[in-house]
Amino acid sequence: MQKRKFPSLAVGRWRWAAALAAVVILTLLYLLVRPHFGAGDGKNLLASEALDGAFGSSPVASVTAIGPANAVMQEYKIAAEGGSSEHFAALSLPTLAPGRYTLSMQVRPEGAQLLALQLKDGANNGALVDYLPAGQKVWINRIGAGGKLNATVRPIEGGWFQLTLTASLSTETGSHLFIHLKDQSNNGLFTPHGEAITVRAVKLEPGEVATAYVPNAGKMPGDGHNVLPPEALAEIGSSPIASVVATDGGNASMREFMIAAEGGLAEHYAALGLPSLAPGPYTLSMQVRPKVAQFLALQLKDAANNGVLVDYLPSDGKVWINRIGAADGLSATVRRLDDGWFQLTLTTGLSTPTGNYLFIHLKEGENNGLFLPHGEAITIRAVKLERGETATPYRAAGASDRGN
Numbered sequence: 001m002q003k004r005k006f007p008s009l010a011v012g013r014w015r016w017a018a019a020l021a022a023v024v025i026l027t028l029l030y031l032l033v034r035p036h037f038g039a040g041d042g043k044n045l046l047a048s049e050a051l052d053g054a055f056g057s058s059p060v061a062s063v064t065a066i067g068p069a070n071a072v073m074q075e076y077k078i079a080a081e082g083g084s085s086e087h088f089a090a091l092s093l094p095t096l097a098p099g100r101y102t103l104s105m106q107v108r109p110e111g112a113q114l115l116a117l118q119l120k121d122g123a124n125n126g127a128l129v130d131y132l133p134a135g136q137k138v139w140i141n142r143i144g145a146g147g148k149l150n151a152t153v154r155p156i157e158g159g160w161f162q163l164t165l166t167a168s169l170s171t172e173t174g175s176h177l178f179i180h181l182k183d184q185s186n187n188g189l190f191t192p193h194g195e196a197i198t199v200r201a202v203k204l205e206p207g208e209v210a211t212a213y214v215p216n217a218g219k220m221p222g223d224g225h226n227v228l229p230p231e232a233l234a235e236i237g238s239s240p241i242a243s244v245v246a247t248d249g250g251n252a253s254m255r256e257f258m259i260a261a262e263g264g265l266a267e268h269y270a271a272l273g274l275p276s277l278a279p280g281p282y283t284l285s286m287q288v289r290p291k292v293a294q295f296l297a298l299q300l301k302d303a304a305n306n307g308v309l310v311d312y313l314p315s316d317g318k319v320w321i322n323r324i325g326a327a328d329g330l331s332a333t334v335r336r337l338d339d340g341w342f343q344l345t346l347t348t349g350l351s352t353p354t355g356n357y358l359f360i361h362l363k364e365g366e367n368n369g370l371f372l373p374h375g376e377a378i379t380i381r382a383v384k385l386e387r388g389e390t391a392t393p394y395r396a397a398g399a400s401d402r403g404n
Contacts, residue, residue, distance in 0.1 A: 122174020303355025
């Protein structure tokens with residue numbers, strides 16, 4: 001009987017070592033050539049709790065904040081409006097360093113199951129992505145030379161879906177986000193029949209992977225303490241260019257004052273000297289109801305002439321922020337309330353303890369600051385100035401002004 005030969009132990013070990021080396025080499029090659037997605041840095045470049053003021057409404061789509069104005073995570077309803085057309089909301093993005101960016105948001109469809117997100121730069125490069133959230137499907141369309149494209153959709157609780165979009169942006173300015181509504185047949189051009197979506201937790205961050213949404217991330221919360229006394233507006237008094245008159249009889253817990261343009265051709269504004277303040281970031285908030293004029297402006301500046309001037313068009317939910325001097329940390333919002341009232345906010349850094357002023361400017365027609373009065377006026381209430389970069393709820397006279 002012939003003996004069976006077995007390979008030597010040394011030969012077996014060599015074969016195992018060769019196989020292991022091959023696996024290691026193939027793994028390294030895969031890691032080198034596979035698509036690499038750098039994690040997002042977590043910094044949200046959008047003022048996501050005030051998007052109704054940033055988007056505004058248009059003849060083709062309305063953008064409305066729903067829920068309480070001080071909600072931790074503000075929700076916005078985007079609804080198709082008007083006749084047969086494309087229906088979308090557009091947002092101009094802040095100055096961005098060229099690179100890869102990831103957009104994320106939570107969406108709840110209403111009336112239509114399809115939507116699209118478009119992210120593109122000033123050179124018309126980027127991505128247009130169609131989403132079918134219920135089917136967890138995405139279709140990615142390159143715009144121009146847009147690179148590093150990716151998109152995802154996944155269901156979360158309560159009928160909400162998490163959407164992401166990643167693209168490279170090549171220009172510092174001129175970048176935009178568009179949220180497109182679709183009808184049931186995925187048509188972008190349609191006559192509205194109740195098509196709408198609700199969005200929240202909107203975030204744009206550098207990087208290729210979305211990180212968790214944190215409301216007001218990186219901002220110093222308002223401390224809730226109103227440094228303006230309840231009768232501060234009554235102390236403004238009237239002038240030849242603007243009258244300030246209490247309209248509540250002096251007995252209301254939330255005082256109301258009408259500021260009206262007076263006199264001849266001039267700028268028309270009311271000015272209020274602020275109390276002594278520790279240098280730092282401050283947020284002004286107030287409720288405004290316009291009369292005749294639809295534009296107004298708020299200016300907050302310190303004795304070193306640093307601060308901000310913000311123009312508001314409340315009816316359209318629009319703001320224009322103008323830096324004064326070397327002020328930093330600028331932001332502003334406008335939000336529609338009930339009965340013709342609007343909530344306005346403004347945030348800036350103030351560098352001097354004294355000599356700080358608030359100016360409330362009236363405007364005429366197409367945002368003209370120099371005009372001959374024809375009934376231009378606003379009524380204001382719930383005026384609050386607090387240390388921090390976010391507004392907290394106004395507490396009427398007699399109520400604690402700290403906390404939420």
